[in-house]
Amino acid sequence: MNIALVIILAVILFSALLGIFAGRREKMNLENWTVGGRRFGIILIWLLMAGEIYTTFTFLGASGWAYSKGAPAFYILIYGTLAYTISFFILPAIWKIGKRYSLHTQPDFFIKIYNSRSLGVFVALIGVFSILPYLQLQLAGLGFIVEVASNGVISSNLAIGISFILTCTFVYTSGIKGAAWVSIIKDIMMIVAVVIVGIGAPLIYFGSFGNMFQTLIEKMPEHLVFPGSAPHMNVIWVMSTVLLTGMGFYMWPHVFGSAFSAKSEKIIKKNAIIMPFYQIPILLIFMVGFTAILVIPGLENGDMAFLTLVNKTYPSWFMGFVGAAGAVTAMVPSAILVLFASTLLAKNVYQAGFNPKASEETVLRLSRFMVVVITALALGLALFFPNELVPLLIFGYDGVSQFFPGVILGLFWNRVTKTGVFSGLIAGISVVVCLIVAGKDPFLGLNAGFVGLVVNAFVALSISILTGPPRYKLRGKNLIIKKIQKNGGSL
Amino acid sequence: MQKGTKYALILGAIPFAALVFALPLVNRIRPVILGLPFILFWILSWVMLTPLILFIAYLLERKFNNSGEGEDK
Numbered sequence: 001m002n003i004a005l006v007i008i009l010a011v012i013l014f015s016a017l018l019g020i021f022a023g024r025r026e027k028m029n030l031e032n033w034t035v036g037g038r039r040f041g042i043i044l045i046w047l048l049m050a051g052e053i054y055t056t057f058t059f060l061g062a063s064g065w066a067y068s069k070g071a072p073a074f075y076i077l078i079y080g081t082l083a084y085t086i087s088f089f090i091l092p093a094i095w096k097i098g099k100r101y102s103l104h105t106q107p108d109f110f111i112k113i114y115n116s117r118s119l120g121v122f123v124a125l126i127g128v129f130s131i132l133p134y135l136q137l138q139l140a141g142l143g144f145i146v147e148v149a150s151n152g153v154i155s156s157n158l159a160i161g162i163s164f165i166l167t168c169t170f171v172y173t174s175g176i177k178g179a180a181w182v183s184i185i186k187d188i189m190m191i192v193a194v195v196i197v198g199i200g201a202p203l204i205y206f207g208s209f210g211n212m213f214q215t216l217i218e219k220m221p222e223h224l225v226f227p228g229s230a231p232h233m234n235v236i237w238v239m240s241t242v243l244l245t246g247m248g249f250y251m252w253p254h255v256f257g258s259a260f261s262a263k264s265e266k267i268i269k270k271n272a273i274i275m276p277f278y279q280i281p282i283l284l285i286f287m288v289g290f291t292a293i294l295v296i297p298g299l300e301n302g303d304m305a306f307l308t309l310v311n312k313t314y315p316s317w318f319m320g321f322v323g324a325a326g327a328v329t330a331m332v333p334s335a336i337l338v339l340f341a342s343t344l345l346a347k348n349v350y351q352a353g354f355n356p357k358a359s360e361e362t363v364l365r366l367s368r369f370m371v372v373v374i375t376a377l378a379l380g381l382a383l384f385f386p387n388e389l390v391p392l393l394i395f396g397y398d399g400v401s402q403f404f405p406g407v408i409l410g411l412f413w414n415r416v417t418k419t420g421v422f423s424g425l426i427a428g429i430s431v432v433v434c435l436i437v438a439g440k441d442p443f444l445g446l447n448a449g450f451v452g453l454v455v456n457a458f459v460a461l462s463i464s465i466l467t468g469p470p471r472y473k474l475r476g477k478n479l480i481i482k483k484i485q486k487n488g489g490s491l
Numbered sequence: 492m493q494k495g496t497k498y499a500l501i502l503g504a505i506p507f508a509a510l511v512f513a514l515p516l517v518n519r520i521r522p523v524i525l526g527l528p529f530i531l532f533w534i535l536s537w538v539m540l541t542p543l544i545l546f547i548a549y550l551l552e553r554k555f556n557n558s559g560e561g562e563d564k
Contacts, residue, residue, distance in 0.1 A: 071531075074530070074534050077538055078510045078511070078534060078538075081510060081538045081541050082506060082507065082510060082511070084545075085506045085541060088499075089500070089503060208526065209526045209527070210523075210525075213526055213527060213528060214523075214526075217520055217523070217528065221520055224520055224530070224531070225518050225519055225528070225530055226530070235515050235518055238514060239511050239514055239515075242511055243511060269549055273542050273545040273546050274542060275542075276538050276539070276542045276545075
């Protein structure tokens with residue numbers, strides 16, 4: 001019997017059981033299912049947010065980028081840190097409004113702030129269209145990592161089928177809490193795997209990190225500074241990309257929505273402070289990519305670097321451990337993505353768009369039903385059209401980042417109007433789509449999404465000024481957030 | 492804007508200055524520090540300093556902002 005195989009299957013099964021177990025005592029209503037009853041303390045919030053950041057992309061993609069592109073991979077270290085810094089300033093305010101008005105999702109926030117259900121439906125649709133390719137990427141990564149790690153015994157499709165159905169089962173039963181609990185297994189396994197390979201491999205082949213870099217500097221110095229081995233990823237591209245993704249990260253509907261699960265705004269602030277430490281494993285993943293380019297140069301697919309190096313360096317049971325870690329690392333983000341895509345469809349497209357009178361129970365029932373629908377849809381796409389959605393992924397980040405001006409202006413500027421934000425969103429997204437379709441990404445060296453964001457912010461500001469009066473006229477002149485702050489949480 | 496928030500925002504600008512706007516100046520391999528190419532050493536240092544910066548911002552906000560913590564139990 002293949003030990004790797006046993007480890008992979010046992011971990012996948014155990015994770016799913018833990019996820020189902022997590023929700024056993026909860027009485028499930030929409031509040032508990034989507035935002036964990038707003039009771040998460042610092043540990044669960046950290047696990048949840050970390051669960052969203054570390055995906056299979058981190059495993060395969062970050063080492064793959066370090067391998068095939070070199071220095072541009074460093075953008076991952078930077079944008080995360082910028083995103084946490086931004087979150088320190090905006091998430092507590094978002095949480096307060098969420099608490100005050102019992103919001104569950106990002107479109108809820110837009111509906112409340114701008115008093116516009118159509119804006120909410122629009123934001124929800126962009127959110128779902130951005131989530132689907134991202135989910136697809138997780139499933140593809142999962143299948144790939146398990147197939148390679150089990151030496152082909154578990155086919156990619158079988159791996160995707162088993163783990164995704166189990167994942168959706170615990171999403172269905174336990175909601176967000178299931179994802180946070182499974183994240184415990186995921187974090188431990190991922191960090192163990194990354195530390196063993198990221199520190200082990202450079203030491204085994206070169207004796208120290210310093211020697212490894214020394215060899216790399218002698219052999220291919222240009223690989224270690226921007227643009228590395230990817231000509232269009234020069235300093236300007238890196239600067240615009242980290243600004244875009246740093247601002248965009250918390251605009252992902254599932255990341256934004258997770259903030260509502262926190263017990264208090266203080267928890268969120270503290271979490272923002274400690275999050276940058278979680279970037280250290282990424283550094284180790286880069287070490288794997290850099291070691292691989294010296295030890296096993298010439299791989300056609302950079303994403304294979306991590307697994308190929310493990311295979312060459314470590315015993316086969318450890319390959320099983322890495323495969324299992326990779327599988328759980330895909331399961332947790334997939335769970336959160338499915339949960340929020342379902343809630344967006346049920347609450348913000350169905351309820352807000354078509355049936356405002358639908359009760360909370362109806363919305364929860366429909367959300368859970370949507371879990372089944374999205375599971376079936378995503379599985380169908382993953383098994384029969386595995387490559388069709390991946391090109392759309394580039395639209396995902398560029399798309400959700402366009403929410404940033406609407407969120408920031410809504411929080412901190414009392415003259416912003418819904419027409420302004422609507423026009424900004426449409427302008428920003430149109431610019432992004434046009435640039436990418438026309439093959440003009442990067443545009444003048446800048447990331448196309450960043451160009452869209454600048455246009456978006458400019459349009460939102462100018463149209464708001466033109467279309468005034470301020471949206472708070474009816475409620476007095478202050479911003480919602482200021483009132484909440486002044487009155488200690490109530491209006 | 493409250494005084495603490497203002498200080499916090501000034502501190503919050505530091506990671507952006509160091510990790511975005513300074514990049515063209517530090518995009519080089521030498522000097523190699525602690526075995527790392529300079530650009531990687533620079534990025535990593537600021538990633539590690541950011542929690543400290545945000546922690547100071549947190550303390551300043553607590554010291555100089557008086558309201559807004561009421562519902563925080």
